[in-house]
Amino acid sequence: MKIGLFVPCYVDALYPDVGVATWRLLRSLGLDVDYPERQTCCGQPMGNAGFEKMAEPLAKKYDELFRGFDYVVAPSASCAAYVRCFHPRLLKGGECEAVGKTVDLVEFLHDVLEVKSLPARFPHKVSVHNSCHGVRELGLSSPSERNVPRFNKIIDLLGLVEGIEVVEPERPDECCGFGGMFAVEEQAVSARMGLEKVRRHIATGAEYVTGPDSSCLMHMQGVAQKQGIDGIKFIHVAQILSAGL
Amino acid sequence: MSTKHSKAAEAYLHDDAVATRHDQTFFGVRQKRDRMAQSLPEWEDLREAASQIKKHTATHLADYLELFEQRAVANGVHVHWAQDAEEYNRIVFDILSSHGVKKVVKSKSMLTEECHLNDHLEKKGIEVVETDLGERILQLMRLAPSHIVMPALHVHREDIGDTFRKLIPDFEEIAKGYAPLGIAQPSSLDNDPTFLTYVARMHLRRQFAEAGAGMTGANFGIAETGDVVVCTNEGNADMSTSIPKLHIVSMGIEKLIPNYEAMAVFQRLLARCGTGQETTVYTSHFRGPRPGGEMHIVLVDNGRSSILGNAEHWQTLKCMRCGACMNTCPVYRRSAGYSYTYFIPGPIGVNLGMLRDPHRYYDNVSACSLCCSCDNVCPVKVDLSSQIYRWRQQLDSLGHADPMKKMMSQGMSFLFNHPAIYQGALRLSPMVNWVPAPLINLKLNPWAYGHQMMKFPNKSFHQLWKEKKL
Numbered sequence: 063m064k065i066g067l068f069v070p071c072y073v074d075a076l077y078p079d080v081g082v083a084t085w086r087l088l089r090s091l092g093l094d095v096d097y098p099e100r101q102t103c104c105g106q107p108m109g110n111a112g113f114e115k116m117a118e119p120l121a122k123k124y125d126e127l128f129r130g131f132d133y134v135v136a137p138s139a140s141c142a143a144y145v146r147c148f149h150p151r152l153l154k155g156g157e158c159e160a161v162g163k164t165v166d167l168v169e170f171l172h173d174v175l176e177v178k179s180l181p182a183r184f185p186h187k188v189s190v191h192n193s194c195h196g197v198r199e200l201g202l203s204s205p206s207e208r209n210v211p212r213f214n215k216i217i218d219l220l221g222l223v224e225g226i227e228v229v230e231p232e233r234p235d236e237c238c239g240f241g242g243m244f245a246v247e248e249q250a251v252s253a254r255m256g257l258e259k260v261r262r263h264i265a266t267g268a269e270y271v272t273g274p275d276s277s278c279l280m281h282m283q284g285v286a287q288k289q290g291i292d293g294i295k296f297i298h299v300a301q302i303l304s305a306g307l
Numbered sequence: 308m309s310t311k312h313s314k315a316a317e318a319y320l321h322d323d324a325v326a327t328r329h330d331q332t333f334f335g336v337r338q339k340r341d342r343m344a345q346s347l348p349e350w351e352d353l354r355e356a357a358s359q360i361k362k363h364t365a366t367h368l369a370d371y372l373e374l375f376e377q378r379a380v381a382n383g384v385h386v387h388w389a390q391d392a393e394e395y396n397r398i399v400f401d402i403l404s405s406h407g408v409k410k411v412v413k414s415k416s417m418l419t420e421e422c423h424l425n426d427h428l429e430k431k432g433i434e435v436v437e438t439d440l441g442e443r444i445l446q447l448m449r450l451a452p453s454h455i456v457m458p459a460l461h462v463h464r465e466d467i468g469d470t471f472r473k474l475i476p477d478f479e480e481i482a483k484g485y486a487p488l489g490i491a492q493p494s495s496l497d498n499d500p501t502f503l504t505y506v507a508r509m510h511l512r513r514q515f516a517e518a519g520a521g522m523t524g525a526n527f528g529i530a531e532t533g534d535v536v537v538c539t540n541e542g543n544a545d546m547s548t549s550i551p552k553l554h555i556v557s558m559g560i561e562k563l564i565p566n567y568e569a570m571a572v573f574q575r576l577l578a579r580c581g582t583g584q585e586t587t588v589y590t591s592h593f594r595g596p597r598p599g600g601e602m603h604i605v606l607v608d609n610g611r612s613s614i615l616g617n618a619e620h621w622q623t624l625k626c627m628r629c630g631a632c633m634n635t636c637p638v639y640r641r642s643a644g645y646s647y648t649y650f651i652p653g654p655i656g657v658n659l660g661m662l663r664d665p666h667r668y669y670d671n672v673s674a675c676s677l678c679c680s681c682d683n684v685c686p687v688k689v690d691l692s693s694q695i696y697r698w699r700q701q702l703d704s705l706g707h708a709d710p711m712k713k714m715m716s717q718g719m720s721f722l723f724n725h726p727a728i729y730q731g732a733l734r735l736s737p738m739v740n741w742v743p744a745p746l747i748n749l750k751l752n753p754w755a756y757g758h759q760m761m762k763f764p765n766k767s768f769h770q771l772w773k774e775k776k777l
Binding site: 246 | 672674675677702719722723758759760770
């Protein structure tokens with residue numbers, strides 16, 4: 063199985079450790095992983111801001127770079143969701159072979175590989191951040207709005223880690239207020255949502271907040287630091303699942 | 308980089324206590340709705356059925372409207388057609404003035420808000436009295452609704468007591484009548500909910516008795532029978548139509564459903580989604596005029612048929628105005644109704660405002676983090692967040708794109724479309740860490756408003772990969 067590793071732009075620039083953790087994790091599972099060097103961004107920042115046209119060439123490029131793989135794995139639920147839900151619209155029914163092969167890391171481990179054990183050890187209490195696009199576009203967990211059987215793929219995977227204690231905050235899938243350029247256009251509402259979310263995570267007594275999206279974690283961390291809150295750390299789920307590798 | 312909504316929301320959030328209360332109140336309603344949704348095993352099937360029924364009706368609307376008119380006329384009802392707000396207001400005024408009506412009592416109707424009926428009638432000398440308690444409070448305070456189902460939930464009881472005492476002319480007389488009921492006088496009478504409800508009840512009873520006509524909205528119009536169904540919790544629609552002999556129904560043409568089998572589906576969803584009740588306290592079915600009375604139904608288009616022809620936004624016509632999307636919206640809960648420039652706030656309001664007039668109401672399109680929660684509570688599966696995303700795509704061609712957002716998007720687009728330059732920028736990005744904090748925290752940097760600036764690592768993933776340092 064040939065895996066294309068997609069490390070979205072802001073993970074590339076700001077959270078390379080998340081990319082490294084993902085690469086190590088996939089390699090440890092015996093997979094053939096490649097990283098096409100000309101990759102940049104899925105186009106979501108421009109699309110959500112209202113400039114989808116500027117994202118069109120990126121969607122084309124994405125397809126060219128990744129169509130040859132069996133799966134494209136991204137450590138970012140929101141970017142994987144943008145590819146899956148919006149690239150077909152951007153490409154207007156044209157070539158989009160890579161779309162159906164694109165998965166978030168959690169989906170890939172849980173649904174494709176169906177991993178039942180991991181060598182990771184992380185003896186800490188962590189609060190799970192169920193990010194919106196992971197929940198409501200990729201189905202990483204059952205949305206709290208719906209009457210469907212309860213499940214959470216992130217918690218399933220974290221359950222394989224030795225020594226970990228996993229909790230969820232109150233309002234477990236309410237938005238943290240990042241939303242791309244929403245965070246700068248609706249600064250006040252966004253910061254308020256972020257602060258409330260951080261407080262709910264802290265109220266669980268966890269040492270870490272973890273989730274499948276570095277963007278939400280970046281937002282919450284920035285809000286917490288601005289408010290002088292230092293009682294909690296932020297870590298991507300790939301870093302926990304690969305702990306010790 | 309801001310909109311009228313974002314500025315109003317920022318001002319609203321300055322009062323921490325008010326903002327916290329607003330969020331908690333409406334999240335509480337969402338939680339009540341969740342309990343209802345979880346208690347029906349067939350919940351998701353009901354949503355799908357409701358969505359399909361609305362789609363079916365919308366795509367056969369002309370046929371169902373004709374059937375509805377035919378049945379209503381056969382039931383002895385006068386049916387009127389209004390193309391726009393102006394025609395609607397004229398029709399209602401003509402009916403009222405030809406009957407010599409000087410005062411009209413009204414149950415809640417967002418359509419009359421949409422058409423500014425109250426202003427129109429009052430300018431022409433007809434007194435309009437809202438009889439839904441929340442609407443009446445707002446009418447006395449000269450405020451607009453802040454939510455479509457719980458219009459005055461943002462008003463505090465202290466302010467209600469104050470308003471009643473100042474603006475209900477016979478307040479003192481009513482208050483005197485409270486003691487004989489044997490209820491102990493609370494220490495601060497004005498703010499006691501039981502007392503205030505008593506005052507409202509006595510005040511409204513007089514209005515019902517004095518009015519020459521009663522007006523209601525319509526939650527549903529049933530094509531097969533010509534019936535109009537009105538759901539309330541206060542019985543005020545029944546009071547408004549049981550005393551005056553003249554009943555006028557205002558109904559948007561999208562309120563139509565085919566038959567009572569369909570009604571059974573919506574009846575199970577409306578209150579559960581709207582307020583977390585199994586059903587509204589009163590569900591009133593009106594089939595014709597009372598003996599010796601008259602009943603009129605005004606069917607209002609006011610832009611609805613052109614929405615039907617809009618491939619990207621026709622689904623808003625499925626909406627039955629339950630308000631669940633507002634209660635779940637994290638942005639609505641933290642910015643409240645008046646931060647929006649359209650009279651309907653929240654996800655559905657953002658979309659309906661754009662359909663009404665994109666040049667007037669584009670400021671609300673920013674009020675969405677694209678969390679998609681609204682899509683999942685909507686009982687008729689309107690694709691609310693996707694529609695907001697699509698409206699954003701149109702802002703540039705409408706001439707309302709934010710210049711800074713556009714510049715940032717162009718910058719990103721240039722960078723991302725040139726991998727070599729992108730990788731060069733990655734190598735330079737850690738230099739941002741050396742920029743002194745006061746320069747970073749300038750007003751020009753919108754990220755610095757609510758966030759500490761992030762620290763760039765020494766090497767990007769790209770560099771680590773190239774150097775084989777994974």
